[in-house]
Amino acid sequence: MSGLSDPSVQDDPFEYYASRLATCPVWHEDDIDLWVIGGLAEAREALQDLSTFSSVPSKSRRASDAQIEYHRMLSTHGWARQATLQRTDPPVHTRYRKLLNRVFTPAAVRGFTPHIDEIARSLADDIAARGECEFVADFALPLPGIFIAEQLGLDRTQYRTFRRWADAMLALANRPQMSVEEARHEAEVELEAQHFLAAEFERRRAEPGDDLISMLVHAHGEDEEPFTMGELQDLMHQLVTGGFETTTAAISKGLLLLLQHPDQLALLRERRDLLGNFVEEVLRHDSPVQGLWRQAICPAHTPAGEIPVGASVMMRFGAANRDPRVFDDPDRFDITRHNARNHAAFGFGVHFCVGASLARQEMTSAFEAILDRFATIELAGELEHPLHDPSIFLRPMRRLPLRVTPA
Ligand code: HEM
Numbered sequence: 310m311s312g313l314s315d316p317s318v319q320d321d322p323f324e325y326y327a328s329r330l331a332t333c334p335v336w337h338e339d340d341i342d343l344w345v346i347g348g349l350a351e352a353r354e355a356l357q358d359l360s361t362f363s364s365v366p367s368k369s370r371r372a373s374d375a376q377i378e379y380h381r382m383l384s385t386h387g388w389a390r391q392a393t394l395q396r397t398d399p400p401v402h403t404r405y406r407k408l409l410n411r412v413f414t415p416a417a418v419r420g421f422t423p424h425i426d427e428i429a430r431s432l433a434d435d436i437a438a439r440g441e442c443e444f445v446a447d448f449a450l451p452l453p454g455i456f457i458a459e460q461l462g463l464d465r466t467q468y469r470t471f472r473r474w475a476d477a478m479l480a481l482a483n484r485p486q487m488s489v490e491e492a493r494h495e496a497e498v499e500l501e502a503q504h505f506l507a508a509e510f511e512r513r514r515a516e517p518g519d520d521l522i523s524m525l526v527h528a529h530g531e532d533e534e535p536f537t538m539g540e541l542q543d544l545m546h547q548l549v550t551g552g553f554e555t556t557t558a559a560i561s562k563g564l565l566l567l568l569q570h571p572d573q574l575a576l577l578r579e580r581r582d583l584l585g586n587f588v589e590e591v592l593r594h595d596s597p598v599q600g601l602w603r604q605a606i607c608p609a610h611t612p613a614g615e616i617p618v619g620a621s622v623m624m625r626f627g628a629a630n631r632d633p634r635v636f637d638d639p640d641r642f643d644i645t646r647h648n649a650r651n652h653a654a655f656g657f658g659v660h661f662c663v664g665a666s667l668a669r670q671e672m673t674s675a676f677e678a679i680l681d682r683f684a685t686i687e688l689a690g691e692l693e694h695p696l697h698d699p700s701i702f703l704r705p706m707r708r709l710p711l712r713v714t715p716a
Pocket residue numbers: 364394395396406547548549551552553555556559596597598601626653654655656657659660661662663664665667668
């Protein structure tokens with residue numbers, strides 16, 4: 310049976326999850342020697358078992374020549390990748406997380422909301438005026454992209470610069486087979502971002518504003534050490550890579566699901582109070598982050614046998630969110646599902662997504678604008694296959710061409 314390394318399974322993994330989960334909530338992908346935790350209860354338990362499953366990347370995997378060159382360029386001409394936040398375990402993680410939690414408060418997200426609404430409405434207005442769009446490039450990418458870019462000190466017209474930086478920051482993860490030459494080119498683009506950000510960090514140290522960078526630079530208390538420049542660079546890298554493509558995927562998938570389920574679109578138009586549950590059901594049904602890695606640092610006893618020390622383990626959020634022991638008829642897309650919010654799309658435990666409320670707000674603002682501004686929405690032509698770029702951990706949709714009529 311082909312598995313998670315197969316691009317066609319990555320493109321549409323749900324039948325594969327169902328067949329695996331029907332046998333056991335934990336399994337081993339033999340061809341890539343990867344243990345997968347795919348049941349919701351088992352994934353939650355493992356994500357809380359920090360003495361068995363570590364977030365510190367394994368040193369045993371041999372880095373490719375492209376990876377070595379990329380990191381050499383960052384450390385020689387900029388700031389080397391440091392292990393902060395997502396790549397750490399407590400107690401190291403605890404300090405980072407405590408300071409980050411001061412930045413991503415519910416009050417901060419409420420403060421950002423009118424501005425996110427405004428970006429969403431202006432993108433939707435442009436599309437409504439044209440009557441057609443490629444939804445991923447024209448709406449789902451720029452909504453979170455413009456928001457983060459502005460937080461970094463760019464203005465709306467520089468969104469393309471931000472896009473270039475974000476693509477470079479994601480390049481090693483998205484294109485593991487890249488050549489040394491390509492790695493050198495991508496590293497140069499990330500270095501451009503690092504030097505721009507370094508100047509912005511220094512500026513906000515002296516003149517704080519009400520943006521994310523200022524909040525990060527000033528997150529420490531009086532008796533706490535401020536983040537170093539290396540830490541700030543790494544944290545910003547995680548915010549960009551963690552918060553951009555993921556939110557884009559969630560917004561694109563939400564729209565596609567509504568088109569594929571016209572009864573649910575009609576229901577949402579009739580009952581706007583279901584918008585919050587719709588957002589949760591999209592995240593459950595088609596989780597933007599299908600899986601993330603851990604390393605076993607103690608032997609783990611699972612229903613599929615013992616996971617040995619040193620093994621690579623994947624918490625498979627995408628499968629857990631289709632676990633039939635938790636979600637009735639898990640493949641059905643149902644915006645009235647009573648326990649949709651029980652999903653693990655934002656992870657669980659100490660690494661639970663720090664940007665979850667921001668992501669939920671961006672999705673809510675996006676669909677408010679779409680429902681308000683578009684009277685009709687339809688696909689402009691056939692969907693491409695494969696629909697997603699190949700990746701073992703994300704499912705970024707390539708293109709979604711639409712025709713709309715303005716409301
Ligand atoms: C729909 C959109 C999003 C999804 C599905 C998502 C998903 C996730 C998941 C599954 C984790 C857990 C990682 C782990 O256990 O190792 C995580 C962590 C994280 N997310 Fe998100 N995320 C989203 C949006 C965002 C946004 C908007 C930001 C910030 C701008 C963000 C920043 C982060 C960071 C920094 C972490 C690491 C937290 C830690 O290790 O303590 N994410 N996210």
